[in-house]
Amino acid sequence: MTLLDPVPETARSVGGAYDDVAEDIELRTPSGSGSNRERGADRGRSTARGRRLPRHARRMQLLGAARDVFVAQGYHAAAMDDIAERAGVSKPVLYQHFPGKLELYLALLDQHTQELVGRVEEALASSHDNLRRIERSVGAYFDFVDDEGGAYLLVFESDLRSEPEVRRRVEQSLQACVDAITRTIAADTGVNEDEAELLSVGLCGLAEVGARWWLGSGGTVSKERAVELLVSLAWRGIAGSPRRSVPDSGFAR
Amino acid sequence: MTLLDPVPETARSVGGAYDDVAEDIELRTPSGSGSNRERGADRGRSTARGRRLPRHARRMQLLGAARDVFVAQGYHAAAMDDIAERAGVSKPVLYQHFPGKLELYLALLDQHTQELVGRVEEALASSHDNLRRIERSVGAYFDFVDDEGGAYLLVFESDLRSEPEVRRRVEQSLQACVDAITRTIAADTGVNEDEAELLSVGLCGLAEVGARWWLGSGGTVSKERAVELLVSLAWRGIAGSPRRSVPDSGFAR
DNA sequence: ATTGGACACCGATCTTTACCTCCACGAGGG
DNA sequence: CCCTCGTGGAGGTAAAGATCGGTGTCCAAT
Numbered sequence: 360m361t362l363l364d365p366v367p368e369t370a371r372s373v374g375g376a377y378d379d380v381a382e383d384i385e386l387r388t389p390s391g392s393g394s395n396r397e398r399g400a401d402r403g404r405s406t407a408r409g410r411r412l413p414r415h416a417r418r419m420q421l422l423g424a425a426r427d428v429f430v431a432q433g434y435h436a437a438a439m440d441d442i443a444e445r446a447g448v449s450k451p452v453l454y455q456h457f458p459g460k461l462e463l464y465l466a467l468l469d470q471h472t473q474e475l476v477g478r479v480e481e482a483l484a485s486s487h488d489n490l491r492r493i494e495r496s497v498g499a500y501f502d503f504v505d506d507e508g509g510a511y512l513l514v515f516e517s518d519l520r521s522e523p524e525v526r527r528r529v530e531q532s533l534q535a536c537v538d539a540i541t542r543t544i545a546a547d548t549g550v551n552e553d554e555a556e557l558l559s560v561g562l563c564g565l566a567e568v569g570a571r572w573w574l575g576s577g578g579t580v581s582k583e584r585a586v587e588l589l590v591s592l593a594w595r596g597i598a599g600s601p602r603r604s605v606p607d608s609g610f611a612r
Numbered sequence: 613m614t615l616l617d618p619v620p621e622t623a624r625s626v627g628g629a630y631d632d633v634a635e636d637i638e639l640r641t642p643s644g645s646g647s648n649r650e651r652g653a654d655r656g657r658s659t660a661r662g663r664r665l666p667r668h669a670r671r672m673q674l675l676g677a678a679r680d681v682f683v684a685q686g687y688h689a690a691a692m693d694d695i696a697e698r699a700g701v702s703k704p705v706l707y708q709h710f711p712g713k714l715e716l717y718l719a720l721l722d723q724h725t726q727e728l729v730g731r732v733e734e735a736l737a738s739s740h741d742n743l744r745r746i747e748r749s750v751g752a753y754f755d756f757v758d759d760e761g762g763a764y765l766l767v768f769e770s771d772l773r774s775e776p777e778v779r780r781r782v783e784q785s786l787q788a789c790v791d792a793i794t795r796t797i798a799a800d801t802g803v804n805e806d807e808a809e810l811l812s813v814g815l816c817g818l819a820e821v822g823a824r825w826w827l828g829s830g831g832t833v834s835k836e837r838a839v840e841l842l843v844s845l846a847w848r849g850i851a852g853s854p855r856r857s858v859p860d861s862g863f864a865r
Numbered sequence: 866a867t868t869g870g871a872c873a874c875c876g877a878t879c880t881t882t883a884c885c886t887c888c889a890c891g892a893g894g895g
Numbered sequence: 896c897c898c899t900c901g902t903g904g905a906g907g908t909a910a911a912g913a914t915c916g917g918t919g920t921c922c923a924a925t
Contacts, residue, residue: 411872411873411874411919411920411921412873414872414873417873432774433771433773433774434771435688435771435772435774436774438910438911438912439911439912439913440911440912448873448874448875449874449875449876450875450912450913450914451873451874451875451876451913451914451915452873452874452875454912454913454914455873455874459912459913460911460912460913489850490851493850516773518686518688518770518771518772518773518774519771520686520769520771521685521686521688521689521771530828533821533825537825544850545853548850548853550841550853553832553833554833554837554841557822557825557826557833557841557842558841558842558845558853560821560822560825560826561818561821561822561841561842561845561846562818562845562850563821564817564818564819564820564821564822564825565814565815565817565818565821566817567817567821568786568813568814568816568817568818568820568821569810569813569814569817572786572790572810572813572817573810573813575783576806579806580806580807580810584807588807588810588811588814589810589811589814592811592814592815592846592849593814593845593849593850594849594850594851595848595849596845596846596847596848596849596851596852597742597746597797597811597815597846597847598743598847598848598849598852599848599849599851599852600798600803600811664892664893664900664901664902691882691883691884692883692884692885693883693884701902701903702902702903702904703884703885703886703903703904704885704886704887704901704902704903705901705902705903707884707885707886708901712884712885713883713884713885
């Protein structure tokens with residue numbers, strides 16, 4: 360039950376630093392425990408598994424492996440054995456870097472919520488034109504979702520929302536996006552603070568669900584066109600959508 | 613770790629039928645296993661637990677208890693013991709009605725996805741005026757989320773999306789809402805099928821995330837006002853939102 | 866160059882938790 | 896009055912999170 364691509368690991372796995380150190384690791388055959396253990400003989404050839412890594416490099420590599428496994432299987436279905444195996448290390452190593460499964464997950468979650476919020480804030484800061492800002496913000500959601508690794512699943516579809524710390528982080532990431540939009544976009548609408556915030560929430564919801572749906576719809580619509588359509592909806596509304604000529608009377612108000 | 617309201621059970625728990633049969637059940641003390649077991653003595657007084665119920669009634673009652681526990685704790689944290697205890701029966705009874713935990717969860721999930729889809733379809737069929745339809749559809753999401761019992765969590769925040777059957781049902785419920793809106797609302801916009809669908813997705817996302825956010829925001833905005841604002845966004849767009857008078861020039865395009 | 870020490874790693878195991886069934890007991894029909 | 900069916904508590908089992916003693920390797924100082 361691998362369920363994962365062979366082992367990307369060549370690509371920048373998580374942070375970008377120290378990543379090149381951990382190439383050419385190799386997964387052992389999953390069932391090869393106890394039967395064909397190499398003893399003495401080709402020990403010292405290091406089986407490509409016993410590569411010693413500096414602490415930080417190992418940590419980064421573990422985070423990458425954990426991301427792959429958590430994304431592919433979800434928190435609960437992912438076993439620490441799977442992550443260790445994916446990383447090409449044994450379980451104790453994992454526990455030398457993270458106190459437990461939850462902490463590992465939280466570290467990962469923090470990474471990716473920050474990435475989303477960062478993208479949105481960047482999009483909002485990239486222009487003074489509000490339509491442009493909307494376009495770029497929705498685009499940020501799409502890019503986030505479309506990013507290699509599928510880490511968006513950790514933020515948008517995390518199981519483990521029963522865990523308060525996870526829930527807090529997920530909700531906080533939405534709230535951060537909402538606040539950013541509220542501050543920069545809705546500042547000049549005539550509604551009060553709470554109501555401007557609600558509009559921003561609507562926008563985030565539109566972007567999030569739209570992006571996820573687009574990703575799962577298998578490329579029948581290009582990303583650019585999808586963003587354009589959603590932005591059109593957000594900007595001009597349904598009433599402003601282009602109507603096809605309706606011969607049989609105005610029924611659409 | 614009860615984490616649940618004492619035992620609602622008086623309110624219509626799931627289907628409405630047979631529910632009055634199963635009142636006055638009582639939760640046993642959670643840690644009272646093995647210590648203070650009543651033996652022989654007051655047996656026969658039936659402890660209010662041994663109430664025999666017709667099969668269908670029992671099933672409904674079990675579903676109600678399962679809903680409470682799954683909503684309060686999530687799928688993984690919920691134990692079958694908890695559900696049985698909540699329902700005031702023993703575990704074998706549970707397994708006589710459902711083959712396993714998963715099937716129980718799926719039955720519950722089906723109930724509530726159908727409820728959401730039904731509400732939306734009803735909203736769309738309740739008028740011929742498209743603005744009204746939007747209003748009622750967004751309202752349907754809010755009502756669904758605001759409904760007693762918090763069953764929306766099963767649909768919108770289910771852990772266990774790693775289970776294919778669960779994922780399928782959740783995605784299908786969104787898709788059903790999208791299709792319904794696509795058919796009735798977006799039929800007269802000039803975009804093609806796929807693109808109209810994407811607009812509907814945006815609308816669903818706006819409604820879903822908006823409703824969930826509103827629910828968690830603690831009533832700073834009334835439900836009606838929240839719906840009104842989101843509908844305003846969906847119908848007229850951001851550009852159509854009421855502007856406050858901006859003396860310092862048109863910066864907002 | 867050698868050697869000592871510290872660090873990193875591994876196989877194997879322990880334990881807990883929670884899903885899912887087996888032996889005794891009490892209420893409704895012939 | 897007797898039989899059957901449903902109920903109750905105790906247990907088996909399997910998986911997965913967390914850990915221990917032993918081993919190999921890298922670095923630096925003499």
